Amino acid sequence: MSLTTCTIHVTQRQERVIYLTSELARTLKLAKAKSVSLQMGSKTASTGFKLLKKTGNHLYVPLSVMSQLRIPHLGSCTIMCTNGKDIRLGPLIGILTSVSSSGSAPFGSRTEFIRQFMKVGTGKSFYFGFSPRDVNWAQSTVTGTFPRKEGGWFRKTVPLPDVVYNRLPSRKAEKLPSMNAFKQRFIKRGIPLFNWAFFDKWDIYNLLEGTDAFKHVPESHINPSSAQIKEMLERHKFIYLKPTGGSLGIGIYRLTYKPKRGYYARFRRAGKNVLLRFSKFESLMALLNRSNGRLNHYVAQQGIRLIEIDNCPIDFRFHLTKNINNQWVVAGIGAKKAGKGSVTTHVRTGGQLMTPDQVLRQIFGARADQVLASAKDTAIKLAESIENNGKHTLGELGFDIGIDQNEKIWMFEANSKPGRSIFKHPALKGEGKAALQYIYDYCLYLSRFRARRDT
16 A cells, blocks of 8 residues: 555546656556546546656546545645555545535534544545535435535545534434434445544443443432432542533532531522522422422532542543544543532533643642543543444543542443634643544544555
8 A cells, every 4th residue: 555645637628637746656666557547435437547757746637537436625635546456536525514605614513623623634544524414325425514624624525434423413313213224324335434423421321331431430420319419428528410412511400418417409490500509309309390209301420529629620622533544542631610509510600720730739749640630541442342342433522521529430421523712722722733633533543545554
């Protein structure tokens, strides 16, 4: 296998012949054959080829072949040859998301993130965003939204891509059977698709149960009964109730039991942090509208006494990605300090974003690096366990991880489509860029656009 980058030009000649510079042909180790196979995404064309005595890596393609392969635009991309005669151009990377008719922001609030991601592969690949309705399965094409170099976007119909990065934003839409069938069609055609769907909280519990990593998961019960909630409160003194399909900390309750004072519920209502006290357990359950029976679509999770600064609990968002060698790496870590009276550490509820170094040095001093290394090892072990027990390809994970006052490491949440809010911290911008690079490299791995030394 030989791989490099080249510049694609169009030639006005009518013959079905591509022209390669001698330098490019040598790099690709092209055999002395009369014809070659040229591939872009799901499309292939057989052509003759001739050599040009010109320096650099240049490829000249006739209009008829450009049209047949639906090459999206001229310029630089990666070119590879596996056996002396089969040439691939690309990679063609599709980002599955929702697309609007807005010219300046075709991906809504995610437009800037998607543009930043696409910048990583500039001059080495072809990137586009698309929605399910943009795919024409009968013709093996997709009408993608591509970035312009000078800013803005353009639409172009291209072959089905080499790899799909799933960033569909709607949990509800992604649960539809039709969406599952849509994604399966890529797999059936041999096109890798990663980050299959959002996790529900109970998915992760089931994926980790029975593994060595399960010891890092707090005790949890789905659809808990009143009796289970009462028993957990008596044992742990405080627990969390979390919606099974929730995100951003919405709908979470922190329940506390103090034997001589009663029960407390901390939650967020109308944009404010609320704390209520109940002398009787039944009154607490009435607040939850479940005085009898089960609390459906909720998970009851053991409360953990986390490390604190200024009496405010601290947890950490670990952003993990796969790399070009298909290995999990910790791409970035943000520390989150809870706001006064808040049930979570989310910044929008008064939390503060800090660097792990700031937090751990203050709490553990000279042992900070050792504690952080242990947490990183745990995060990677958790990612590997989730991936090994899951059905689908994963390339990215977000973990909410806590360290308790005995230094034990706990994982509270796992997200298959993590946000990037931690990278807004000035000290974490470099890690944010590294995370995008890792995702691009993983796309190269899945699409098999890698030099042999990377395998």
